[in-house]
Amino acid sequence: MAPIGKIYSYPGNFRVARAKALAAMNGLEIEDAADFQMGVTNRSAEFLAKFPLGKVPAFESADGKFFLTEGQAIARYVAESGPKAGQLVGEDPATRALIEQWSCFAEQEVAAQVTPPLLMTLFKIIPFDEARYQQCVANVERAAKAVESHLSSGKQFLVGDHLTLADVMVAGVFQLATKFIVDKEMREGLPNLVAWLQRILEVPEMKAAFGPLELCETRVKGQ
Numbered sequence: 335m336a337p338i339g340k341i342y343s344y345p346g347n348f349r350v351a352r353a354k355a356l357a358a359m360n361g362l363e364i365e366d367a368a369d370f371q372m373g374v375t376n377r378s379a380e381f382l383a384k385f386p387l388g389k390v391p392a393f394e395s396a397d398g399k400f401f402l403t404e405g406q407a408i409a410r411y412v413a414e415s416g417p418k419a420g421q422l423v424g425e426d427p428a429t430r431a432l433i434e435q436w437s438c439f440a441e442q443e444v445a446a447q448v449t450p451p452l453l454m455t456l457f458k459i460i461p462f463d464e465a466r467y468q469q470c471v472a473n474v475e476r477a478a479k480a481v482e483s484h485l486s487s488g489k490q491f492l493v494g495d496h497l498t499l500a501d502v503m504v505a506g507v508f509q510l511a512t513k514f515i516v517d518k519e520m521r522e523g524l525p526n527l528v529a530w531l532q533r534i535l536e537v538p539e540m541k542a543a544f545g546p547l548e549l550c551e552t553r554v555k556g557q
Contacts, residue, residue, distance in 0.1 A: 337363045355542070356539075424494075
């Protein structure tokens, strides 16, 4: 099957991994744009003509007529573009709204709080700020506890009785958080979240996109 399009981004972007996992679930393929250089390619006139803000990930359809940015929008487009669309995004308005709610949660309540500590500690792109770091960690824990509470009644998936876009979106960012923020001490209060995360990341398409789950013992701090 020919790719439905290509995606521009830097290596290891969890938002790209989510889109790749969803594509595989739907029997689709997305290729990586060749020779992409962050800070170079996305500042070129050619790139900006397609994606004016220069943001990644950025998706271009195979026919070169459709351009899309924002990881949440790309993930949803891929989820809706194949035969498993009904399962992944929902068959009725209420289910679709619940799935969209969790997708927004993944970006606004988790990714937005994981990113600053990531840039401070592992990438060292921005200066370490203790107060901001601690606030972000607290916000990640608050979000994790919300998922823990939701799963505490024995739910296997975030919405309904099978894996949906909601699980891919939320698990896709929490697998990053467990590498350097959600440490052993925090995980002691999150048994349902950890069990759910382990289960979702064992789904073959998720495992192929993200690799094995990594659980840090102690939280990564900056200087």
